[in-house]
Amino acid sequence: MSMHIEKTKDFYYTIEKASSAEFKDRGSKFIAFAYPILSALDFKKILVDLKKEHPKAVHHCFAYRLGTDGNNYRSSDDGEPAGSAGKPILGQIDSKGITNVAVIVVRYFGGTLLGVPGLINAYKTACSLALQVVPVSQKQIEVPYKIQFDYTQMNEVMSIIKQFNCKILQQELQLFCSIEVCIAKNRLEEVLYKLNDLKGIEYFQL
16 A cells, blocks of 8 residues: 655645625626635536526636645636636635535626736626635545454444544445545555454555
């Protein structure tokens, strides 16, 4: 079993709950909605619902960031000039150092063209305002593992899971048992070390 674990990051920051804020410029209205999300699927559902709630809006621009490796993000200008909406929104998420967050900015056109600098400012400001009104919380980075073992070893495995506050995702407890857990990254080495002490147990990262 490889034990490569990045030591530096054991926590990440995210928003506690959904929030919204509005910014107006020359008649155009920009309403930013910020959401905590856990997957791209979460985001897609939210975007579909928001488009239903705001069918008359001319643009639904967005950005989201997921995970802690820096590679899982997306932004969209949704018809606005390239780089004038999605990137400024993502920039605000990143400037707060948060992840597992999506921000969608709904624009109602006011009849006056704002130009690219005006749009960048509007999307950036609306997003910034929505993120200012919601608490940021620190969460442990967790690593999902599957543990397989014989029923006779149930007590030993469960006591390790309890001792290290591992979150149980799902379990099948037959004669041969299988449990999926989330292990806090900063306790991972200890948990795997303890599991290694038990004979006949298999585990692997999901």
